Amino acid sequence: MKLLNRYLIRQLAVMTVYALLALLALYSFFDIISEIGDVGEGSYTGWKMMQYVLMQMPAHAYELMPLAVLIGGLIALSQLAAGSELTVMKTSGMSTQKLIAVLLQFGLIFAVATALLGEWLAPSLSQRAENLKAGALSGKISTGSQGLWLKEGNAIINVREMLPDHTLLGIKAWRHNEALQLVEAVAAESATIDADSNWHLQNVHSSRLSGLQQRDGQMDVDLVQTEFDKEKQWDIGLQRNLLDVLLVDPEQMSVSALTTYIRHLQDNNQQTRQYEIAWWRKLMYPVAAMIMALVALAFTPQSTRHGNMGLKLFFGICLGLAFHFAGRLFGFTSQLYGVPPVVAALLPTLLFGLLGVYLIRRQEKR
Incomplete structure (x- = not known):
C-alpha cells in the first residue's frame, strides 16, 4: 500500500x-x-x-x-x-x-x-x-545589505526600512562640499516625510566638521561639533515616491x-x-x-x-x-x-x- x-x-x-x-x-x-x-x-x-x-x-x-x-x-x-x-x-x-x-x-x-x-x-x-x-x-537610488541608498544634491542617504505607514527607520546621511569633502554626518532613529518633502527626524545625532584643510595629502579637521536633537526638520527636497520602493503591502x-x-x-x-x-x-x-x-x-x-x-x-x-x-x-x-x-x-x-x-x-x- x-x-x-x-x-x-x-x-x-x-x-x-x-x-x-x-x-x-x-x-x-x-x-x-x-x-x-x-x-x-x-x-x-x-x-x-x-x-x-x-x-x-x-x-x-x-x-x-x-x-x-x-x-x-x-x-x-x-x-x-x-x-x-x-x-x-x-x-x-x-x-x-x-x-x-x-x-x-x-x-x-x-x-x-x-x-x-x-x-x-x-x-x-x-x-x-x-x-x-x-x-x-x-537613477538616484540603489540597494544593498543595509537597505536603500539615495543620492540627493550633496547628500548620500541610507534608509534601513520603511513601515507601512511611511515611517522611515534607521536613517543615516552624509553631506559633502563641492570638493567632495565630508562636512556633516547625521544619524536618526526614525523620520516621517510631509507633503512638501520635508523630513521630520526623531532622536537625531549630528556631527559637523569645520576647518577642513589639505595638508601633506591628508585631511585635517580643526573642530568636530556634535549635537543631539529630540526632533529636527530636514529640508532635503527628496520626493516621497522614491522611497515607496521600501513600502511592502501587508499581503x-x-x-x-x-x-x-x-x-x-x-x-x-x-x-x-x-x-x-x-x-x-x-x-x-x-x-x-x-x-x-x-x-x-x-x-x-x-x-x-x-x-x-x-x-x-x-x-x-x-x-x-x-x-x-x-x-x-x-x-x-x-x-x-x-x-x-x-x-x-x-x-x-x-x-x-x-x-x-x-x-x-x-x-x-x-
Whole structure:
C-alpha cells in the first residue's frame, strides 16, 4: 500500500507542478505586457525588466499554489479515473478514507512549500524587484545589505526600512562640499516625510566638521561639533515616491514582519485590524493547499466520458478562483463590519473544506 500511496502522490505532485508552471507563465506574460512600456526609461533595459519579472515569480507562486493544487489534483485524478486506475485501487482495498489521507499528505507537501515561499523567498525577492526597478527608472537610488541608498544634491542617504505607514527607520546621511569633502554626518532613529518633502527626524545625532584643510595629502579637521536633537526638520527636497520602493503591502509581508509591525502599532495606540487580518491569512493560507486537494477529489468525475470530465474540471477551476476572491472579500468585510480577524481569515478555508467533505460524501452515496 505504501508503494501505491507514493505512486498517487507522485502523479498528483507532477500535475500540480505542471499546472503551477503554466499559471506562472501566464502571469509572467501579463507582467511583461505591463512592464514593456517602461523599458528605455533611465537605465531600465529589457534585461532588467526580465530580472524584475523573474523576481516577482515566487510571490505569484505563493498566491497561485492552492489553485495549482486544485488544477493538478483534478487533472491527475481525472486521468486515473479515465484509465480505471481509481476503480482498481478501490477494489483492491483502498477505501475513501485512505484515499483522503493520501490526498492530505499530498496537500501537506504543497502547504509546506507555500509557507516557505510566503515567509522567506517571496517577500525578499519582491522587495528586491521593486528596488531594482525604481533604481533603474530614477537613477538616484540603489540597494544593498543595509537597505536603500539615495543620492540627493550633496547628500548620500541610507534608509534601513520603511513601515507601512511611511515611517522611515534607521536613517543615516552624509553631506559633502563641492570638493567632495565630508562636512556633516547625521544619524536618526526614525523620520516621517510631509507633503512638501520635508523630513521630520526623531532622536537625531549630528556631527559637523569645520576647518577642513589639505595638508601633506591628508585631511585635517580643526573642530568636530556634535549635537543631539529630540526632533529636527530636514529640508532635503527628496520626493516621497522614491522611497515607496521600501513600502511592502501587508499581503506580501512575512508573518514575522507582520508580528513586529503589529506590536509597533499597538505600542503607539494605532489601528491594527488590517495587519491582523493579513497575519491570520498568512497562517491559514498554506492550509488552503490541503483543502484544495479534497476539493479536487470531490470534483473528480466518476464517468470516463470526456464531456463530463471537462465540465467537472471547469467547475473545479471556477471554485478555486472563487476561493481566491472569497479570501479578499472576507478581509474587506472584516474591516467594514468589525468581524474578528481570525474569523475573517478562517471562514473561507473552513467553508470550502466543509464543501469538499460534503461533496465527497454525496459522491460516495451515489
